[in-house]
Amino acid sequence: MKTLKGISGSKGYASGTAVVKRDAPAVPQRYEVTDHAAEEERFRKARGVCEARFSELEERAARDIGPDEAEIFGAYRMILDDDAFFQKALSRSQSESVNIEYAIYEECRGVAAMFEGMDDPYLKERGADIENVCGEVIGCLSGAGGDFTIEANSVSDVIIVARDLTPAETVKMDKSRIRGLVTERGGTTSHTVILAKALGIPAIIGVEGLLGEVSGRERIIVDAYGGTVQIDPDEATFREFVEKSEREKKLNREYSLSAGKPAQTIDGFHIDVLVNTGDADSIKSFDAEKCDGIGLLRTEFVYMGRPDYPDEDAQYEVYGDIARRASGKEVIIRTLDIGGDKQLAYMDIPKEDNPFLGYRAIRLCLDRPEVFHTQLRAILRASAHGGVKVMFPMIVTAEELRQAKECVERAKESLRGDGLAFNENIAVGIMVETPAAALLSDQLAEEADFFSIGSNDLIQYVTVSDRMNERVQYLYDSCNLSVLRAIRMVAASATKRGIPWGICGEVASDELLLPVWVALGVTELSVAPSQAGKIKHLIGRIDKAKITAAVERLFDMRSIQDVKDSLGSLQGELSKG
Amino acid sequence: MFTANATIKNPTGLHARPAAQLVALCKKFSSDLQITDASGNKFDPKSIISVLSAGIKQGSDVQVTATGADEDDAGGQIVGFINGLAE
Structure with missing residues (x-):
């Protein structure tokens, strides 16, 4: 169990499963790297994380949606497994002494442009696949990545965990499943807070170190009265919390009568x-x-x-x-x-x-x-x-x-x-x-x-x-x-x-x-x-x-x-x- | 070194699933593998990106080259796979 403090943006209690939004910048940061072995190791790890993620999504899509959707993630895994491509990125990283995410970004740009220039509509689209996969790897390397709104729509009680939310994202999410919002950034009038208030769900903002502690899929307790977020609470804490939120619900019924x-x-x-x-x-x-x-x-x-x-x-x-x-x-x-x-x-x-x-x-x-x-x-x-x-x-x-x-x-x-x-x-x-x-x-x-x-x-x-x-x-x-x-x-x-x-x-x-x-x-x-x-x-x-x-x-x-x-x-x- | 020719017969060429299957097959071998198309362009059949970017169409003749410990096994199976692609 881990407890983090933030500022209450919209009061209330909520619990659910964490869905993490990780931001990936359009162009990854470029910096000098001299320890190539360490950089290679960092890449190897990120690739492993992405592999696991694609496998899970493939399974989930096969179970919940259908074989065609599952196949997309199969294709992603194959691209992720393309040693020849990623070796080029690793070589570039070494020869130019540049960080691996930037090297991948550069390689990807070249390949994607080549595919986009093809006449065949099938092949044209493969450029986007490669970009998506590279985006995931880059995101993973820089601690970001993945379209969280897709994931959010597949979990029943969602607690959105993000650095910040944009209006576009708040539109994309299936709001009926969202129980609470927790963000690292944002003031008390940010879009996150406005959305939370409109939905009548709790939000905690300004939670420092949030994205470092939550990797996704954890059970999360949101106490937006006290401004605390609990990650992986123990059973006793969780039960106590549920009772508290029941009492809260009763009070809310009174309010709704006043409305x-x-x-x-x-x-x-x-x-x-x-x-x-x-x-x-x-x-x-x-x-x-x-x-x-x-x-x-x-x-x-x-x-x-x-x-x-x-x-x-x-x-x-x-x-x-x-x-x-x-x-x-x-x-x-x-x-x-x-x-x-x-x-x-x-x-x-x-x-x-x-x-x-x-x-x-x-x-x-x-x-x-x-x-x-x-x-x-x-x-x-x-x-x-x-x-x-x-x-x-x-x-x-x-x-x-x-x-x-x-x-x-x-x-x-x-x-x-x-x-x-x-x-x-x-x-x-x-x-x-x-x-x-x-x-x-x-x-x-x-x-x-x-x-x-x-x-x-x-x-x-x-x-x-x-x-x-x-x-x-x-x-x-x-x-x-x-x-x-x-x-x-x-x-x-x-x-x-x-x-x-x-x-x-x-x-x-x-x-x-x-x-x-x-x-x-x-x-x-x-x-x-x-x-x-x-x-x-x-x-x-x-x-x-x-x-x-x-x-x-x-x-x-x-x-x-x-x-x-x-x-x-x-x-x-x-x-x- | 193993070298042999093969012809792509299926209508979509080395696309989508056939491309993926080819890559999956090639990855089983330790030998260095290479496929060369009629115009002399070479590509790496262990790399899906390389295979797709080659855009090999129906009716293309290609040359399969394998160099390494399992070169004969690899070359034989790859040629068999390509020639056996469904109509």
């Missing part, structure tokens, strides 16, 4: 709890009975995985469908937030040194009015079917908001011309996710119909710390006083003007901070669908009048730790009832 009811504090303040969505999976599973609507509909997914911009009808189909399914409840549609870390080939966005401070989101939309116009028309048409509101991301000046609102008016005008239905009084709001918007919130409140605080970006921009960089995670903290004060400023501006304000970032579902949002008078919290019931349940245990003084004191504290300690004791009092 369908309105959320109200003990002293009668009502707060809407909505959900964030924005990918095909979570839209499909959206259930208007279990929340008060959609507080953030990200629209980027409509633009992804296609060769060109989606046209108005394609967009309208998506937005209109969700508006109807929300059966009159609020649906806040955020206009395209592309750029920064999210890029699309057909948009042809020039490469930037600093994409997070560059050409993105509303800046891009205002610069490409035809793209914006198409989306606004689609959103407006959807507003004919329910409580659709439109929201602009990344606003930093009032001029931008005015310009974007003019675009909405133009879209309305053109729809009128075409005789298409829409809600004339559609609410137009903004994301408050930049320090600029927070500082200007008093003025912006006069021109926006609502505010939604995008805490993920706001924390990042206020504290100037990248949420993906684990070395600066200590700064990327929602309890950072600068962040809390920025939110208080936004809350005050909205309250003064009497417009609704909500939070749609990760902090909206942060149990510790919930009393702060309640005390500041939040009107809407938009959270991952799996969190809605719990947040409603917790709101019901808060007496706003009783906590307000304690929350006020937070804003004058002098350290993140002091804020956390106070919030901790406040939470302790609340859970006592």
Whole structure:
């Protein structure tokens, strides 16, 4: 048994079988090697590991899928067994004093190119086989390799173990089998965490040395309350864990009962709890009975995985469908937030040194009015079917908001011309996710119909710390006083003007901070669908009048730790009832 | 040294399964083996990559060469295998 510590990204308990994702870079690292005998030995070992892996996959495929699939792995083994080929790589490694994975990469490139140049379609494909086999060997040598999603789909209770997960990978996996995620990297708002929260499964991130300890197929216990991962637990530990997670399940059933009811504090303040969505999976599973609507509909997914911009009808189909399914409840549609870390080939966005401070989101939309116009028309048409509101991301000046609102008016005008239905009084709001918007919130409140605080970006921009960089995670903290004060400023501006304000970032579902949002008078919290019931349940245990003084004191504290300690004791009092 | 000629008769040539079977057979022998096609290109029948890259088609005449302790046994079996490939 081995225990590793990490940070809880999505709370919960899970156990299952480890499926390891090992990353292999496109081009392996090249470095000088002088001890050729040692290099040869390293190769021999890696080859043995790959051989065993192919044999196992061959057997499994024969048993679970069919003989044709099994044959692929037989062919892989034969390529792996090609001494003449690998001898060339070993000779290159020796003569050029270069590491063996790089030598294999070079040899493979030559052979693959030769096969690709052949006329015969059968032989053309063999180049890919050779590349796959070499990729496995190289991966093995550099501690990576293999398409884990295939393996993940063949195990019943999967715990995914990875350095980090990309959005593409999370799409490929059969999510019904995944019980938990454990990664070495990633901050608390990484894709891994967002996926875990959307699926309602536990995730532990930032587990140092993880990939060195897990080779795959081990039994794993994930305690994402304490942030511990146990590899190969003994029987007693495992049984104790199972009991604990049973108790947890019971509590979750209570939360799920709360999801369908309105959320109200003990002293009668009502707060809407909505959900964030924005990918095909979570839209499909959206259930208007279990929340008060959609507080953030990200629209980027409509633009992804296609060769060109989606046209108005394609967009309208998506937005209109969700508006109807929300059966009159609020649906806040955020206009395209592309750029920064999210890029699309057909948009042809020039490469930037600093994409997070560059050409993105509303800046891009205002610069490409035809793209914006198409989306606004689609959103407006959807507003004919329910409580659709439109929201602009990344606003930093009032001029931008005015310009974007003019675009909405133009879209309305053109729809009128075409005789298409829409809600004339559609609410137009903004994301408050930049320090600029927070500082200007008093003025912006006069021109926006609502505010939604995008805490993920706001924390990042206020504290100037990248949420993906684990070395600066200590700064990327929602309890950072600068962040809390920025939110208080936004809350005050909205309250003064009497417009609704909500939070749609990760902090909206942060149990510790919930009393702060309640005390500041939040009107809407938009959270991952799996969190809605719990947040409603917790709101019901808060007496706003009783906590307000304690929350006020937070804003004058002098350290993140002091804020956390106070919030901790406040939470302790609340859970006592 | 063993040397003999053989003709590939099966329609797909030295492809897929026949190629794999040839390699599996050749690996049993310790002798150095070589197959030379009609245009003089040589390939190593113990290497699947080499066999496939040769792209030997139906009707090709090839020369089998074996050098080593089990050269006669190897050469004989390889020629037998190639000539015996199914139509």
